[in-house]
Amino acid sequence: MECDLSDIFAKYEALVADVDTVFERVHEQYSDCVKCSVGCSDCCHALFDLSLIEAMYLNVKFNEKYSGQERSDILDRADSADRATYKIKRQAFKASRDGAVASEIVDLVSHARVRCSLLNGKDACDLYEFRPITCRLYGIPTAIGGRAHTCAKSGFEGGKQYPTVKIDKIQDRLMELSRELAGRLNSHFDQLSEMLVPVSMALMNKYDDEYLGIDKEKKPAAPLAAPVEEPAAPAPGKTAEKELSKTSCDTCGEAPGSSACSSCSGAQVWEFGAASEKK
Numbered sequence: 001m002e003c004d005l006s007d008i009f010a011k012y013e014a015l016v017a018d019v020d021t022v023f024e025r026v027h028e029q030y031s032d033c034v035k036c037s038v039g040c041s042d043c044c045h046a047l048f049d050l051s052l053i054e055a056m057y058l059n060v061k062f063n064e065k066y067s068g069q070e071r072s073d074i075l076d077r078a079d080s081a082d083r084a085t086y087k088i089k090r091q092a093f094k095a096s097r098d099g100a101v102a103s104e105i106v107d108l109v110s111h112a113r114v115r116c117s118l119l120n121g122k123d124a125c126d127l128y129e130f131r132p133i134t135c136r137l138y139g140i141p142t143a144i145g146g147r148a149h150t151c152a153k154s155g156f157e158g159g160k161q162y163p164t165v166k167i168d169k170i171q172d173r174l175m176e177l178s179r180e181l182a183g184r185l186n187s188h189f190d191q192l193s194e195m196l197v198p199v200s201m202a203l204m205n206k207y208d209d210e211y212l213g214i215d216k217e218k219k220p221a222a223p224l225a226a227p228v229e230e231p232a233a234p235a236p237g238k239t240a241e242k243e244l245s246k247t248s249c250d251t252c253g254e255a256p257g258s259s260a261c262s263s264c265s266g267a268q269v270w271e272f273g274a275a276s277e278k279k
Contacts, residue, residue: 003214005056008181012053015173019136019165026140026163033155033162036139041123042153043138044116047088047109051171052178052195054132055202061130062203074126075204078117082200088112117200132199133170142167188213 027034050058066074092105100108118126125131141150141164148164150156175193182193192213197205205211 003185005181005184008053008177008184009057009060011180012057012174012177015170015177016133016136019133019170022165023136023140026165030140030156030162034139035151035153035155039123040153041119042151043135044119044123044125045113046134046138047085047112047114047198048132048134049196049198050132050202051174052193053174053181055195055197055205056181056207058127058130058132058199058202059205059207062127065127074117077115077119078200078203081114081117082198082204084114085198085200088114117203133174137165137167140165144168185212185214 027036062071062074088109092108095108096105116125118131120126125135139151139154141148141156141162143149143164144167156162178193178195182189185192189212
């Protein structure tokens with residue numbers, strides 16, 4: 001890929017800088033509530049996807065920084081994490097097919113624990129300076145669709161008012177940048193800007209002309225993806241209950257008693273002005 005994306009990446013970096021500023025302001029104002037510290041890896045086990053702009057930026061920085069055995073070791077971890085993530089998404093799909101309601105599916109995914117590919121043996125991030133926005137906001141109150149969330153290890157209390165970052169607005173900005181990036185690439189794929197991938201896949205992907213659909217000599221084809229079954233009509237049954245009952249320990253890969261286990265009871269969630277609940 002020969003396209004220069006430096007100006008679009010600069011816009012993304014400006015957004016990241018704004019996010020970091022917000023985090024620091026909340027941290028300064030509520031230092032007793034924000035528990036983030038060196039060695040804490042709770043956020044490094046959360047399941048989330050990256051927008052196109054984030055995924056390609058992370059991929060570029062990863063390939064710039066690592067080579068040889070270090071790079072191979074991280075890619076091995078990425079392969080394991082990607083397999084675990086796929087299994088969780090399959091569980092969610094099966095639960096949905098068998099009649100689980102949306103809130104139950106959200107609970108299943110939010111309780112899932114997959115060790116991040118970039119988390120090394122010292123519980124430190126191998127690409128910390130270029131970590132995604134989701135990682136940068138973990139530990140302070142955030143809200144999606146009007147519902148607020150924060151880390152289970154934080155000191156923020158349900159029923160109280162705190163400065164809350166609206167993730168929806170950040171996601172909108174990320175999608176704008178992704179559309180600009182896709183437009184710059186002049187891709188054959190109309191929905192390239194809407195592509196979402198986990199960190200593991202962002203590291204393993206080769207974002208070349210063929211993958212991005214900008215090879216003029218080849219017939220356009222969508223990037224390879226795992227086949228998806230057509231969901232059957234929802235019918236409540238035992239399968240949904242079985243899928244939803246699987247614990248995060250099935251995918252976490254951490255030893256009992258590790259720093260990740262200490263907060264595995266679930267994220268603290270509250271509605272604005274309502275009492276907190278453990279999920």
